[in-house]
Amino acid sequence: MLELHPTEQQSAYAVVAIVFGVALVTPFVLRRETVSHRVLIFAVAIVLSARYIVWRATETLAPFGATWDCLVTWSFFLIEAAALVSSFSAFVILMRRKNRSPEATAARNWWRPAPPPKVAVLIATYNEEKEVLARTIAGAKALEHPHTVVYVLDDGRRDWLADYCREQAVNYLRRPDNKGSKAGNLNHAVAWLTERGEVPDFVAVLDADFVPHRNFLTRALALFHRHNVGLVQTPQHFFNPDPIQHNLGLSRSYPDEQRFFFDHLQPSRDGWDIAFCCGTSSVVRWTALVDVGGFPTESVTEDFLMTLVLEAKGWHTAYLNEALTEGLAPEGLREYVTQRARWCLGLMQIVRSDYGPFSLRMPLRLRDRWSVLDSLLYWVTTYPFRLAAFIYPLLYWYFGTIAVYASVPEILSHFGAYYVWTLFALNFISRGLVIPIVNDVSQLLGAIPIIRATWTGLIRPKNRSFKVTAKGGDRSQFVVQWRMMAPFLILAALTLVGLFVGFLSDRFVFSDAGEGKSIVLFWSLYNLMTLAVTMMVCVEMPRIESHLDDRPQRVLMRLDDGLHRVWLTDLTQQSALVRGVVLAEGSPVEISVRDVGDVSGYVIETTPDGGLISLDTTDRQYEALLRRLYAEGSAPGVTRTRIGAILHDLVFGSHVR
Secondary structure (H helix, E strand, C coil), X not given: CCCCCHXXXXXXXXXXXXXXXXXXXXXXXXXXXXXXXXXXXXXXXXXXXXXXXXXXXXXXXXXXXXXXXXXXXXXXXXXXXXXXXXXXXXXXXXXXXXXXXHHHHHCCCCCCCCCCCCEEEEEEECCCCHHHHHXXXXXXXXCCCCCEEEEEEECCCCHHHHHHHHHHCCEEEECCCCCCHHHHHHHHHHHHHHHCCCCCCEEEEEECCEEECCCHHHHHHHHHHCCCEEEEECCCEECCCCHHHHHCCCCCCCCCCCHXXXXXXXXXXXXXXXXXXXXXXXXXXXXXXHHCCCCCCCCCCHHHHHHHXXXXXXXXXXXXXXXXXXXXXXXXXXXXXXXXXHHHHHHHHHHCCCCCCCCCCCCCCHHHHHHHHHHHHHHHHHHHHHHHHHHHHHHHHHHCCCCCXXXXXXXXXXXXXXXXXXXXXXXXXXXXXXXXXXXXXXHHHCHHHHHHHHHHHHHCCCCCCCCCCCCCCCCCCCEECHHHHHHHHHHHHHHHHHHHHHHHCCCCCCCCCCCHHHHHHHHHHHHHHHHHHHHXXXXXXXXXXXXXXXXXXXXXXXXXXXXXXXXXXXXXXCEEEEECCCCCCCCXXXXXXXXXXXXXXXXXXXXXXXXXXXXXXXXXXXXXXXXXXXXCCCCCCCCCCCHHHHHHHHHHCCCCC
């Protein structure tokens, strides 16, 4: 490779400096909500990305031929280029954004002077515990909208749940089989309502672990003032940390992995009128549901397919980006990965169906085909590229073959400029949700099963089983997911051994690969850091229930010696943590909890300035407590990144009780 002249090297460094400087100034000049400003930001990202990939294609590849170098450089380039095509599509989608909150406010009670529409709330359940279902049922019963009827759809056929529903005065439905999985369960309820003439105007769908806020229906129904809206989707928020947040101790400083999608990508998709149904936390118009023949069963992700089925009949999906429900994120790492692999498999089934991007059997709009194609590109390209980025550097350490022939200044000028601006653009519009290494970890964890699901879905899409995401259960023990950790442990070991052998044998020092070897060195060190964090996530930390939206508040507590004003710092379905008083273990107490009343309990653990209290609620108080914890307030947990807090939590830890 030709060496760069010193002036050219300075020019290369100047490019990165200019891009970095513009990125620092831009937040003071442009607004993330303005479409023209977003177009400008992502147009620059596309230009820099195109500049980078053209340079890669023309300057960094080995000549064509039957050589190992040709195979390595061109295969990695094609994987990277495919991932970049997916990025281009995402950049275009993110250029727009729609905020429907003002529309929902203006159209509130659009049905007047007619009476409020009737809504059937369908809670689909399979094997969830009573504690999980109790939250959802309590929230559904507390919905503000009148003419609401709650139905619990039990695919587990559990007698205790039938008894519990009877106690709670909600309807209980079961069917003789599990055909069609969740979609089949919902369709059974639709048929049951039709047969009995209990036809609602709208159907709200909730997963068993998702609790609606009181205003869920009043806000979502407002968007149906447009008669061509068939479905309204709202975001999913979570009152517990996902495995990445929890196992890294970032529950209080780093948002859950789905925040970028629900808070930023879906509103942008809605700007293009291609937002899609995500199952739970959605409301569908009954006439639209009947028009399309119920919920589709051709895919294990019936939600995305539902949007396409509706669209083919002229019904649109609207997205209301407000925290109107909150649910339980996957608590275990295996469940977390299984859920994402299921999403991938379902998308591949859609691609192979009549609603695929290249099928002409259904009258889909061009933008709907783009919507499916964008999702296809994401699943098919992102995860292979993430895995390849950890494998290809090993080829240098063991075989002396470099995947990218380039000098450090060239990499900085092309990749550096593209990477800095892309990172800035995504963080500018998302308020800092895209963090290097942590973001890589979330993709690397699921890379192998998702790649497997991709090809399984494309080659053999039919007759795939629906794997329910397990929720609840005992999570109080340390668990090392050795099987999941094994590939990352092997990659880390191979990288470390490669580095050691490379330096020990002088292969690195005396290599004729020019500055390319320095790039591989930095690349390998970055990979080691990412693999280390990934393996940390594979060590599952104990979980004891906590609600991430808890805020300290002053309350009254009665002890044997009278009333005390204390701080209530943590509240769960079974316990309360207080500060500001000396407590004796085992002593009885009575604590006043807002919206719940005076609750009896006893001290089960003492602290220097307080203690943990086990609550002994009555049935009425327990239901009120569930409503207080899960059916009220704004978004639970963290919705934006705070770098200082992340660094603090990484160093000192922040695992909640």
